[in-house]
Amino acid sequence: MAELLSGAAREERRDAVGDLGAAMRELVDACVRTEVDAAELAAVAAGARELAARLRVGGRGLLDVAAVDDPVAGERWYSPVYGPGSPVAPPLTVEAEGGGRVTARVTVPKAHEGPPGLTHGGTIATLLDHVLARALRSAGRGGLTATLTVTYRRPVRLGVEHLLVAEVGELDGRRSTARARIVAADDPDTVLAEGEGLFVALRPEAAASTFAGVSHAPEAWTARP
Template structure:
């Protein structure tokens, strides 16, 4: 797959984000609908036709999307924040070189566990992402080795949430970090918190792990 020029990638990212937004609306409608069975059958046929159109030119399972940047770790189809991924909320995340990250997100019906509440696995995924993002921002890329999540309160659907993370101690290729999830309108109450241990890959190991992509993937190695 040929790499896009910056201007081309920007145009494609806009189109990918627009499709992702439309598909998120469709996903929300699909998990909330109570239309008659014949209407479900008609919608199923339309969905299959759309899938066929999108598969007319698709990448392989291990290929990196043309809109991605493997050097920085930005994934346009990330299941957490990817604008093009219909299962992503998507979280809006920021970070800083001192090893801190913040993510803002509102979760709806597609991410429900118990009625009216966010699935615990989704909460863990959000915390894992801001933890890893904080480390990458500080040049301490790596893969999650351990993740311990403590659930303090039920996390309700439909309310703006804020996840924050901060890098901890570093020992060679191993780095710890902590994260916290709160409701935007009640930041003093912790809904969930996490501790993570991340291990940066040696360059040669990263080259082996990501060999199927056929690309130089540097975001998951230690860069300083």
């Protein structure tokens, strides 16, 4: 079980985690775009397995929280949506939040391609789901996604900067709703996709069951006292 870090030690490790994550995203991008010959692919695969073995020497279990994370604040450094250490995150960057409203930016890479040149629909749904949850968190609410409805209006293109805006809607006990949209940064008036979500904060007993075995209690998804 990794001990959570704080202060200077956490910042130092976060810098290293972010640097490795950026390097791995470069590798992922190269992997999905390369047309080198089969012999070179085999050589690179062997090298990649050697690097993986080096990292696994200090690995953690599936339920263990990373030392650089802040579970209470919901900061997940290996999140597949925004995590600086994730090799598959686009990554999405939240630029402003507070009072139930979140604005974020993302440029989707080739690794998240659906139709040629376009973002996979599942990736669009994931991005919307995340900013909806972040909007709730900015309003001091917690919860897990209960329902998510996505309306795809126009293609979301790869390699183009996009903006996502999410706002909290109705609040009713442990239940919260939020709405979000995604637009191209250079055409903010044209909505490309919209998402509406219902989120339900977990009661303490449900949280204990849902996160049983997790090394550090994730309070960001539970009901507030």
